[in-house]
């Protein structure tokens with residue numbers, strides 16, 4: 594997913610009613626939202642969020658993405674779809690998590706997160722134990738963490754870190770066929786499926 598730096602991306606995003614920067618995000622923004630909440634971290638070009646928000650109009654989807662140029666690509670697709678059940682944020686998820694209410698999320702979604710294979714970068718992995726604990730606290734009882742990846746080592750690492758958290762059920766599918774009830778394909782997933790790479794899926798229920 595190479596997206597060149599887009600000079601107008603920030604200004605474009607700032608004019609959208611369904612976008613905010615993580616620094617400006619306040620919990621009030623979600624005050625009147627009664628729907629089950631879903632958070633996708635690292636939404637990239639937004640294919641998952643778009644498909645899911647269309648398929649599940651009774652859920653509210655939040656997506657956060659570090660890279661404003663990438664997010665502006667997602668934002669254009671989402672704007673064209675005229676959805677009312679979305680909020681996208683520019684920024685690092687680590688600054689959003691402490692702003693959310695404990696036990697407020699029905700799903701946390703990690704789709705093809707960057708694997709950061711070098712040991713010295715382990716802390717940057719979105720399944721680092723310090724983050725898994727935060728995800729667990731933010732999920733409602735019965736809520737679910739859904740993780741998909743194309744990378745074998747990252748899948749095994751993530752399964753190991755998730756096993757340390759007290760999820761009531763943890764499932765690891767090393768050859769996920771895209772048939773889970775609450776799911777949609779992402780840009781990365783499609784790209785890796787075309788190369789015959791197996792998709793790995795881990796789900797953990799609180």
Ligand SMILES: C[S@@+](CC[C@H](N)C(=O)[O-])C[C@H]1O[C@@H](n2cnc3c(N)ncnc32)[C@H](O)[C@@H]1O
Nearest residue numbers: 635636637658659660685686704705779780781
């Ligand atoms: C490999 S891409 C996958 C994009 C998309 N989920 C997909 O499956 O096509 C990972 C994305 O996560 C974003 N990202 C990485 N760390 C993040 C963080 N801490 N907070 C928010 N986004 C992050 C990156 O900028 C990148 O766009």
